[in-house]
Amino acid sequence: MSGRIQAPRGTYDVLGEQAAAREALESQARGILERAGYERIETPVFEATELFARGVGESTDVVQKEMYTLETGDESITLRPEGTAPVCRAYLEHGMHKLPQPVKLWYLSSFFRRERPQKGRFRQFWQIGTEAIGSDDPAVDAESILLLAELLEAVGSRGVRLRIGSLGTPDARRAYREQLQAYLRAHEGELAPEVAARIDLNPLRAFDADDAATRRVMAGAPRLLERLADEDREHFETVKELLDGAGQAFEVDDTLVRGLDYYTRTVFEFTSDALGAQSGVGGGGRYDGLIEEIGGPHTPGVGWASGVERILMTAAELPSARPPLDLFVAYATPELRAVAFRLAADVRRAGLAARLELGGRSLKGQLKQAGNARARYVAIFREDGVALRDMETGEQQEVEAGTVMHHITQVTL
Numbered sequence: 001m002s003g004r005i006q007a008p009r010g011t012y013d014v015l016g017e018q019a020a021a022r023e024a025l026e027s028q029a030r031g032i033l034e035r036a037g038y039e040r041i042e043t044p045v046f047e048a049t050e051l052f053a054r055g056v057g058e059s060t061d062v063v064q065k066e067m068y069t070l071e072t073g074d075e076s077i078t079l080r081p082e083g084t085a086p087v088c089r090a091y092l093e094h095g096m097h098k099l100p101q102p103v104k105l106w107y108l109s110s111f112f113r114r115e116r117p118q119k120g121r122f123r124q125f126w127q128i129g130t131e132a133i134g135s136d137d138p139a140v141d142a143e144s145i146l147l148l149a150e151l152l153e154a155v156g157s158r159g160v161r162l163r164i165g166s167l168g169t170p171d172a173r174r175a176y177r178e179q180l181q182a183y184l185r186a187h188e189g190e191l192a193p194e195v196a197a198r199i200d201l202n203p204l205r206a207f208d209a210d211d212a213a214t215r216r217v218m219a220g221a222p223r224l225l226e227r228l229a230d231e232d233r234e235h236f237e238t239v240k241e242l243l244d245g246a247g248q249a250f251e252v253d254d255t256l257v258r259g260l261d262y263y264t265r266t267v268f269e270f271t272s273d274a275l276g277a278q279s280g281v282g283g284g285g286r287y288d289g290l291i292e293e294i295g296g297p298h299t300p301g302v303g304w305a306s307g308v309e310r311i312l313m314t315a316a317e318l319p320s321a322r323p324p325l326d327l328f329v330a331y332a333t334p335e336l337r338a339v340a341f342r343l344a345a346d347v348r349r350a351g352l353a354a355r356l357e358l359g360g361r362s363l364k365g366q367l368k369q370a371g372n373a374r375a376r377y378v379a380i381f382r383e384d385g386v387a388l389r390d391m392e393t394g395e396q397q398e399v400e401a402g403t404v405m406h407h408i409t410q411v412t413l
């Protein structure tokens with residue numbers, strides 16, 4: 001006999017309470033983001049591989065190791081590992097530069113990265129994200145950060161901390177990169193082998209290393225934040241002032257590096273003590289060069305993304321979006337099933353939530369089900385009439401079958 005087939009590694013099914021929690025989170029996010037003028041966008045699940053190679057960056061782990069790429073005929077397509085490059089592609093493709101700027105978009109979509117699965121890290125995961133494209137005003141950065149803070153606060157995320165930094169312009173970064181490479185080469189013997197191996201490709205990632213000896217070296221490494229051009233320093237100062245003015249706590253982290261190459265100027269990350277090793281609950285930053293990288297004119301942008309699974313892991317209590325059940329319809333004998341069925345259908349048509357026993361349970365079993373489902377009312381069809389029980393007060397009255405709707409709507413409306 002062949003074995004049972006399971007969900008692929010790093011994926012999961014969304015069931016029961018988790019499904020309700022996701023719905024609640026989505027509606028919180030929609031409320032917060034749409035009140036701030038963000039509009040929903042949905043892009044395809046796959047894109048031309050080149051979009052991510054150019055947009056996210058050839059040297060990133062995401063592009064080097066984690067993409068699900070399919071070669072079909074002469075086409076190479078990739079399941080989206082992130083949402084910023086696709087949203088920028090859509091901005092260009094639909095000529096959104098003609099709209100009032102910045103164009104503010106949000107998404108809740110699934111993404112795919114072939115990472116080693118662990119707690120809080122999946123191969124298919126969902127992100128809530130925002131992108132504000134077409135303005136380099138530091139107020140857009142600050143507003144964007146505040147929106148993620150507001151969302152985390154609204155769902156009751158525990159132990160949240162915000163770290164921010166600035167990566168300056170590509171020019172400043174190039175000059176800094178050379179200084180850092182020289183410093184790392186001078187200390188090459190003390191670095192972890194994988195850090196030493198990446199000195200040429202991605203020296204900034206050395207700040208991310210867990211290895212103790214590497215961390216000691218990095219404590220004395222030159223910092224980009226001390227070498228920003230004046231304009232970039234002022235931009236960063238304004239972001240910080242606006243956050244301060246809005247009462248948003250943050251820490252400046254001059255070693256904050258993000259895993260994607262497109263960032264310029266502001267970068268930020270929210271972490272939560274409630275998460276384990278994968279403590280990043282959401283992060284983002286400014287990407288003023290990305291649109292040029294994928295073939296468009298110079299167009300600044302800023303945004304973030306936050307993992308749905310991680311947000312829910314940090315929430316003190318799972319948010320619930322289950323609609324209340326107005327009526328559970330029970331029946332004592334199989335002959336009464338048709339009238340009971342009709343009542344449940346009528347009540348639903350009237351816009352209320354109604355459920356009928358469908359599992360072939362005894363009347364006792366049905367009433368237990370009604371209790372578990374937290375029904376507000378239970379209508380019980382018996383040979384000798386219909387009883388309506390108010391589950392809140394425990395009162396029960398005999399009613400005419402045709403008046404059940406009247407009784408429950410009078411009270412619930």
Ligand code: HAM
Nearest residue numbers: 082084121122125280281282283284285303304305307
């Ligand atoms: P990111 O830091 O790669 O940024 O991902 C953002 C968030 O997605 C992470 O903080 C985490 O919550 C979640 N996440 C990432 N990978 C996984 C995974 N394998 N399993 C579960 N959750 C995960 C971006 O994706 C950028 N596009 C964010 C952005 C938007 N920057 C500017 N605009």
